[in-house]
Amino acid sequence: MTTRIMPAPxxxxxxxxxxxxxLEMTGKDIPALIEAKDRIPPGTRINVTFxxxxxxxxxxxxAKAARDLGFIPVPHVSARRLASKGELEKxxxxxxxxxxxxxxxxxxxxxxxxxxxxxxxxxxVNTGLLQQFxxxxxxxxxxxxxxxxxxxxDLWRALEDKTAALAAQDLxxxxxxxxxxxxxxxxxxxxxxxxxxxxxxxxxGTPGPAGVKxxxxxxxxxxxxxxxxxxxxxxxxxxxxxxxxxxDRFVNDLAAVLADRAPGQDQHLPGQVGLHFYTFGxxxxxxxxxxxxxxEEG
Numbered sequence: 001m002t003t004r005i006m007p008a009p010x011x012x013x014x015x016x017x018x019x020x021x022x023l024e025m026t027g028k029d030i031p032a033l034i035e036a037k038d039r040i041p042p043g044t045r046i047n048v049t050f051x052x053x054x055x056x057x058x059x060x061x062x063a064k065a066a067r068d069l070g071f072i073p074v075p076h077v078s079a080r081r082l083a084s085k086g087e088l089e090k091x092x093x094x095x096x097x098x099x100x101x102x103x104x105x106x107x108x109x110x111x112x113x114x115x116x117x118x119x120x121x122x123x124x125v126n127t128g129l130l131q132q133f134x135x136x137x138x139x140x141x142x143x144x145x146x147x148x149x150x151x152x153x154d155l156w157r158a159l160e161d162k163t164a165a166l167a168a169q170d171l172x173x174x175x176x177x178x179x180x181x182x183x184x185x186x187x188x189x190x191x192x193x194x195x196x197x198x199x200x201x202x203x204x205g206t207p208g209p210a211g212v213k214x215x216x217x218x219x220x221x222x223x224x225x226x227x228x229x230x231x232x233x234x235x236x237x238x239x240x241x242x243x244x245x246x247x248d249r250f251v252n253d254l255a256a257v258l259a260d261r262a263p264g265q266d267q268h269l270p271g272q273v274g275l276h277f278y279t280f281g282x283x284x285x286x287x288x289x290x291x292x293x294x295x296e297e298g
Contacts (some may be wrong), residue, residue: 008252015294018251020044021275022074022176022203025283026051030065039287042070047105047176050076056091063100073100074139077111077119079081087116088124092133093234094154103242104130105139105176119270121295122158125165137172142202144180144189156196164293176276179205183253190258190270203276204254208278209246246289251275 008014020046025033033046046066048059063073063093075095095101106121120122121140130138141163143155150158159175166173173194180186186204193202258270279286 008248009256010185010252010259011205013255017258017273018275018290018294019127020167021277021290022047023208023277023283023286024049024279025062025066027054027062027141028279029281029283030062031280033065033069036284036287037069039291040071040086040170040177041286044071045074045103046071047074048076050078050081050107050109052081052110056094058284059091060094060100063095064098067098067100072103074103074105075100076105076107077121077124078107079112080109080114080116082118082124084115085117085127085129087134088127089182090119092129092135099169101134103137103139104135120158120166125162125169125171126210128169130171135171137174137191138166139174139176140166142175142177142189142193143206144177144186145182147178151178156192157200159193160196163200168173173200175200175202177202177205179278180206181207181250183250183257187253187257194271199271201272202270203274206247206277208279208282209289210282210285232264245291247277248293250291254267 023040024047026049048062048066050059059075063075066073077088077091082091092101095104106124108120109291118127124130125138138160142159143150156204157171163173175198177186190202190204192253277286277290
C-alpha cells in the first residue's frame with residue numbers, strides 16, 4: 001500500500017533534514033536488510049540494537065552484514081546488560097574483527113539492576129577500552145520529551161557528562177534521540193542542547209511506517225506520548241488501525257520549525273540535525289517511504 005505524502009510547508013528544509021538518514025535493525029533483521037538493500041543509499045548508517053533475547057554472535061553478524069552490504073554499521077552496547085569487563089572486551093574484539101567497531105552507540109539499557117560492573121553508558125565510555133578496539137565515534141542517547149524514570153536535570157547532566165568525557169578522550173560524539181511525536185518539544189530541546197554548548201550532530205528518532213497498533217504498543221513501552229496525542233499528530237484513523245502511517249507530517253513540521261530558526265532570530269541555531277528511523281522490523285517499508293517522500297513533488 002502506498003501512503004500519500006503530506007504537503008511540506010518548506011520542501012527544501014524537509015529534504016535537507018531527511019538527507020543522510022540512519023536506520024535501526026536487530027540481530028534478527030539480516031534477511032530484511034538484504035531485502036531492502038537496493039532501496040537504501042550506500043553508506044547509510046545502520047544501527048544494530050543490543051537486545052536481551054539476542055546473543056553476541058547475532059549482533060556481530062548483523063553488524064557484519066550491514067558492512068558487507070555497503071552500509072556503515074553502528075552497533076549498540078548496553079551497559080547494564082554486560083556481565084563483566086571481559087564480556088565488553090570480547091564484544092569489541094569481535095566487532096573489530098569484522099570491521100564494525102569504528103562507530104558505536106552506547107546506552108544504559110533496560111535492566112533495573114546492572115548485570116555486571118557498568119551502571120550506565122558513561123561508565124562504558126570511562127573504561128578507556130573503546131579506542132583500544134578502533135572506536136572513533138560514540139553515539140549517545142537524547143530525550144526531547146523526557147524519560148519516565150529519570151529526572152529532567154539528571155538527563156541534562158548525563159548528556160553534558162558524556163559529551164565532555166568523549167571530548168576528553170578525543171572520540172567523536174553524536175546524539176540519537178528517543179522517538180518523539182511532537183515537533184515543538186523536539187525543537188526546544190535541540191535549542192537547549194546548543195545553548196549548553198553541545199555541538200555534536202543530532203539525529204532525531206522518528207518512527208518509520210508501521211502498523212498503528214504496533215506503533216502505539218512501542219509508544220507505551222517507551223513511555224513517550226499519549227495515544228490520543230499520537231493519533232492527533234499523525235492523523236491516524238481510529239477506524240483503520242491496521243493501516244500504515246508514514247512520518248511525513250512530523251518530518252515536514254520539524255523541518256519547517258528548525259528552518260525558522262534563522263540567524264538573527266535565535267542565537268542557538270539547530271546545527272547539524274538529521275533523522276534516525278526506528279523501523280520496528282519494517283526496513284523495506286521505511287526505505288520505500290523515504291524514496292517516495294524524497295521523490296514527491298512539494
